[in-house]
Amino acid sequence: MEKSDIASCLSWAKTILCESESPALDAELLLAKALDKNRTYLFTWPEKLLGNSEFALFKQFVERRLHGEPIAYIVGEQGFWTLTLKVNASTLIPRPETELLVELALDLLANKAAQILDLGTGTGAIALALASENPTFSVLGLDCIPEAVQLATENQQQCGITNAAFELSHWFSVLDDQARDGDDRRRFDLIVSNPPYIDSSDPHLSLGDVRFEPKSALVADQEGLADIQLIANQAHHYLLDGGWLMFEHGYDQGESARKILTALGYQRVETFQDVGDRDRVTRGQWFAG
Numbered sequence: 001m002e003k004s005d006i007a008s009c010l011s012w013a014k015t016i017l018c019e020s021e022s023p024a025l026d027a028e029l030l031l032a033k034a035l036d037k038n039r040t041y042l043f044t045w046p047e048k049l050l051g052n053s054e055f056a057l058f059k060q061f062v063e064r065r066l067h068g069e070p071i072a073y074i075v076g077e078q079g080f081w082t083l084t085l086k087v088n089a090s091t092l093i094p095r096p097e098t099e100l101l102v103e104l105a106l107d108l109l110a111n112k113a114a115q116i117l118d119l120g121t122g123t124g125a126i127a128l129a130l131a132s133e134n135p136t137f138s139v140l141g142l143d144c145i146p147e148a149v150q151l152a153t154e155n156q157q158q159c160g161i162t163n164a165a166f167e168l169s170h171w172f173s174v175l176d177d178q179a180r181d182g183d184d185r186r187r188f189d190l191i192v193s194n195p196p197y198i199d200s201s202d203p204h205l206s207l208g209d210v211r212f213e214p215k216s217a218l219v220a221d222q223e224g225l226a227d228i229q230l231i232a233n234q235a236h237h238y239l240l241d242g243g244w245l246m247f248e249h250g251y252d253q254g255e256s257a258r259k260i261l262t263a264l265g266y267q268r269v270e271t272f273q274d275v276g277d278r279d280r281v282t283r284g285q286w287f288a289g
């Protein structure tokens with residue numbers, strides 16, 4: 001491919017990215033990124049010639065995509081809810097399915113001021129989406145990967161959100177430490193999580209974008225249920241009376257998720273389906289005593 005104009009570059013990339021599920025969109029996102037413009041610009045100026053460095057960058061991006069790297073990692077960002085979030089290889093790429101968790105959380109909390117905890121926050125997607133919707137929410141996002149905490153904090157600053165904070169913690173460890181140090185135990189109206197829930201033998205792990213994402217964000221023991229179990233075991237120590245635990249899980253884990261919550265004494269346990277009508281989110285409410 002010789003250096004050329006916008007329209008020809010797009011049609012070249014579209015052709016060679018034919019194995020992608022969305023070759024035209026991929027080509028547009030990569031070219032817009034290489035030119036540091038939005039996609040509308042590409043259609044407004046189809047005859048504009050690329051500069052040398054723009055063209056070199058675009059070719060490099062197409063090459064990376066050809067090797068299967070997710071678009072979000074190449075362009076360094078992903079839309080989630082109403083936000084544009086920075087992403088990198090230290091975290092999962094936020095998924096549209098996860099917006100169900102955000103919707104359900106907002107319904108549950110109505111408009112009351114609430115303390116919210118997001119476990120395994122990654123880019124901060126869920127925490128920031130919730131914080132952005134209600135300035136009276138106070139949201140804490142925890143992650144055990146320092147790069148993720150850094151990224152979530154950058155996203156918070158970039159989105160201009162002031163009612164969310166991020167800390168390094170292996171699940172509840174930072175809260176356990178505070179409770180041991182004699183500080184008043186911090187309690188929440190809602191604990192949310194999109195934990196790792198894929199079984200290590202799941203063949204989907206060798207397909208598409210997930211090949212490039214951190215295994216620690218995807219895979220859990222006990223057929224993918226180990227982290228869900230751990231979160232459910234501990235969450236009630238940190239819930240206010242009548243507080244809710246709500247988490248995302250695999251399409252075939254709804255029944256197991258409900259069993260885990262019910263066995264621990266959570267009440268009003270219920271599973272919700274995503275737009276594809278697959279079980280996706282389960283929640284339960286905790287009453288003290």
Ligand code: GLN
Nearest residue numbers: 092094121122194195217
């Ligand atoms: N909470 C983040 C998200 O929903 C990361 C989840 C994860 O890494 N399992 O995108």
